Amino acid sequence: MAIPLSIHNLRDGGFRTVLSISGISIAVTLIFMQLGFLGAVLDTAVLFYNNLKFDLVVRSPNYYHFCDANKFSDVWLNKIESDASVVSTQPYHVSLAKWNYAEKSVQRGMLVMGADPEGQTFRDGNISVSLPDLSRLSFPRAILVDRKSRPQFLGAKNRERFSDADIGLEVELNQKACKIAGVFELGTGLAANGAAFIHESDYRELFPNYDQDDVTLGLVTLNEKAAMNPSAARDAICRTLGFSLSSTPPVEILTRAEVVKVEIVHWVTNTPIGFIFIAGVVIAMIVGAIVVYIVLSSDIAKQIGEYATLKAMGYKNSYLSRVVLEQAIILGVVSYVIAFLVSLLLYQVVGKAANLPITMTIDRQIIVFVSTVTMCSVSGFIAMQKLRRADPADLF
Amino acid sequence: MTDFSNQPAVIQIDGLNHYFGSGDSKTQALFDNALNVRPGEIVIMTGPSGSGKTTLLTLIGTLRTVQDGSLKVLGEELNGISQQGLTEIRKKIGFIFQAHNLFGSLTAYQNVRMATELAGLKNSVVKPKIEQMLTRLGLGERIHYKPKSLSGGQKQRVAIARGLIHNPRIVLADEPTAALDEESGREAVTLLREMADREGCTVLIVTHDNRILDFADRIINMVAGKITNDSDVKQTEKICAFLQATEIFAELTPRTLTDVANNVEVRNYAANETIVRQGDEGREFFVLADGNVAIVRTNPATGQDETINQLAEGSHFGEVALIKDQPRNATVVATKPTTCYVLDREEFRSVIDTSDSFESELRKAMFERI
Structure with a gap:
């Protein structure tokens, strides 16, 4: 089996890797919380309607x-x-x-x-x-x-x-x-x-x-x-x-489905609430991406001679890029799992404190997972550019 | 032991120029270099820093793009080669860099393993080989240590093992022994010597380490971007030993002697071949290394050629025309297959300038002869 250089690099990173996983986990937790809040707001926005008995609603x-x-x-x-x-x-x-x-x-x-x-x-x-x-x-x-x-x-x-x-x-x-x-x-x-x-x-x-x-x-x-x-x-x-x-x-007359939809659209688009939470998600993703980028690019900078040596040995650029991308994705997945568990706990605590019914939906888990992997991959791709500086001609 | 010397050259350089920068700041780093290296040869490159030896090494190692001239490595022309071709050649080259460049996250064993993975060799095949080589280099106890637990010399030895483990056809090394003590330095070079002798691996080493000079088959000296001196060490030693045994060179210092030996051209003549013709301009000085020659002079009265002297090995001829700056006063003919060491006029004069004993010996000999 090939030597999993990416895993070795992360393991060898020790405290630095732990620190970066913490950073990314915090960012991912933030995404979970923001989406959780948004979901809760939307849930409560339609909560009233969900509890009322009607087929059609008449309103001004x-x-x-x-x-x-x-x-x-x-x-x-x-x-x-x-x-x-x-x-x-x-x-x-x-x-x-x-x-x-x-x-x-x-x-x-x-x-x-x-x-x-x-x-x-x-x-x-x-x-x-x-x-x-x-x-x-x-x-x-x-x-x-x-x-x-x-x-x-x-x-x-x-x-x-x-x-x-x-x-x-x-x-x-x-x-x-x-x-x-x-x-x-x-x-x-x-x-x-x-x-x-x-x-x-x-x-x-x-x-x-x-x-x-x-x-x-x-x-x-x-x-x-x-x-x-x-x-x-x-x-x-x-x-x-x-x-x-x-x-x-x-008067306007709406079905239950329409009422719910209109209510959600209202809270997301007509109020700052949707914007605030979406902005929160975006900022958390940017923070996460920056953390991943800093970790990877400093790792590449530290090992630039080693990467150049691999190139001299005949390793292709694609191999080196893969090592970097693997590191990015491993960081992302590990951080996601931690953030997921932390968020489950926070949903309970914060939901209780804020009297908001925050639930961990499957949709949200998928969205956050995809966001996390995307965020890390993008950083990985940007960090990869630094590999170009690994010039074996500089080694002698 | 296989003799690789008659196999085709693994490195063939012809008319190689290299430039750095562009426009006004463009500077030439290599000037019209030529070099042939055969399989199994260990070549040491010396020269002051900035003389271009590193540039030449990176060009041979396919780490730089060839700009002008011809450079063939393992039969492949590198001038204009594809990226794919480069990676393929790189796999057949072992690099030992001055900085060890070991992955801090991998153990000594794993670092060496990285070099074999490209060949797709199975772990079970590679494992004993890696362990053997690391043990050989004195790292048997530390095979599974990470670089941070190794000393500078140990790290360098891991890097040497990594450069050699995949049986490269060519090894390019930059000061491989600089970080090593006498003993491990010798062990490393012995390993290179073995690979050269046993597998025909060609080794190019840039070094200033005098301790390993005697391992080389050839020593190349570079000055200001040009190979100024390409000496076959064994040949030079032979010439030195021969010259030292002759009367006129006996008193030279070893240094001057080596200079002379490095600068002579070895020339072979068949029986009855004319080496020097009477009346020609004198450009060269000859030392008879092997065989016999006859000195023939045309008698102005009769017009007949008369053999006036016979010379055996260890003798010299051709100095009169050089010293007196006059045409050859006699013809020299080989009487059987003959080898001569030939020194050109400039080299000859510079030897005279550096050595009084040489000059007086010459004058004595000249006097006797005339």
Whole structure:
């Protein structure tokens, strides 16, 4: 078997190799974290929708994102409900409210969702678990609080997370006294510190500008047949309502798939969030590439005489290039494995700390692996140029 | 022992020039060099630094591109050769560089192994050979040590083993013994000698190490980009020994004697061949190394040729015309197959200038003869 010069070189590098693998691992971990955060943000961005029960969603054409959704008149919802393909419609209300609680006078942003507790608003198996508590919303301005709300801002009793122990706690939403009646579990994105659920009628009290017939989101349930092809049902409804393609309709109607897609596109392109995380990935890749380049090029510089000797012996340039590229890829793969394990741990820790559901998806593993190998190979190719300086004529 | 001396030359150089730089800064490093090296020869190249011996070595080693003239290595013309051709020739050459250039990440054994991998030899074949050679070079205990655990001399010996392990046809070495003590230096050179004798390996060594000069078959001296002196060591020794036994050269210092020996041309004549003709311009001085000659002078009265003297080996002739700057006063004819050492006028005069004893011996001889 041929002598694996690349492995010997790396092994002989000792501390230097360990240091470089650490450097690359940090860069790769950074990539994992950035993509993890981005994924988490996107997950939470669509989390709300994932928990709501609907086949079609009706919303204002001025909808921006879930926490800034604008509103439309329930006239449209009633019209849609009269369509043959529609089983029911539910009005749903979402907005940011100012939250403060007894101990602190500081106000925090809180996402408040309002609906009729009797209505079929939530999908089974999601937040419905805690929703027997919805019955408690029968007393005035009772609220349910998301257990995954950021505790440090919101005043849970045990200072960590809201629990049944917080039931009865008096808080203020938009300077209106409310009482915690129970908890549910949802998880909040970056737009708010937490989420609360309140009865539809109380909701309007918190927001004086929100009129009796205003709706944020209309949740449409189609009959079984129409639900098979929601976009066709939507097109039919739009035609019935007389919406034309040429002018902006008074309300937009989207299928579940469209809603999710639009939400993700919004967070990635319309907000700096996508850019920040992608920039983070790019910077981490550049840092990683620089580390690999420095390691390889200093290694080549140190052994330039040896490489030149190999050329004199009759080794081709391609052999030397392969040795360098192998070193680059070995560094990359080893660093990837370390970064993967570290990231698994960090996802747990950071996810818990930031209340973001960061999960290690297969897609992300593949993307990061390919990025790492690409990053290292590119550096390897650039470092290879230094091999040209290995001129055996200089050896004598 | 095989005699490789009548096999075709492995290195043939003719009209080789080399230049460095371009435009105004272009300087010529080699000037119209010619050299033939046969298989099994050990050639030592000496000369001041900057004389071009390293340039010549890198050209022979295919490490530099031949620009002008002809350079054939192992029968392949290097002027205009393809990259592929170069790599093929390189595999048949063993290099020993002044800097050992061992991979710090590989053991002594692995470093040597790198040279055999290109040949695609199996580990089982190569292993005993490498171990044997390293042991031979005094590294038996350190075969699996990395260079950082070896002394400078030990590293150099590993590099020598690496240069020789693949049975190269040509070994090019740059000061291979500089880092070695007397004993290991001798062992290394003995190894080279054996390879030359046994396998017809040709060895070119650039060195200033006087201790190994006696291993050489030939010593080439380069000055200012030109081979000024290409002496066959054995021939020179023979000539020196012969000259020293003659009357007129006996008193010369060994140094002058070697100079003379290096500068003589060995010329063979058949029986009855005329060596010098009466009335010709005198350009050369002859020492009779082997055979007999007759001195013949034409009698101006009769017009008849008369043999006036017979000379045997160890005698000399031709000095009168050189000293007196006059035409040959007699004809010299070989009476049987004869070998002469011939010194040209300039060399002859420079010997006279350096040695009083030589001049007085000559004058004495001349006086007797006239």
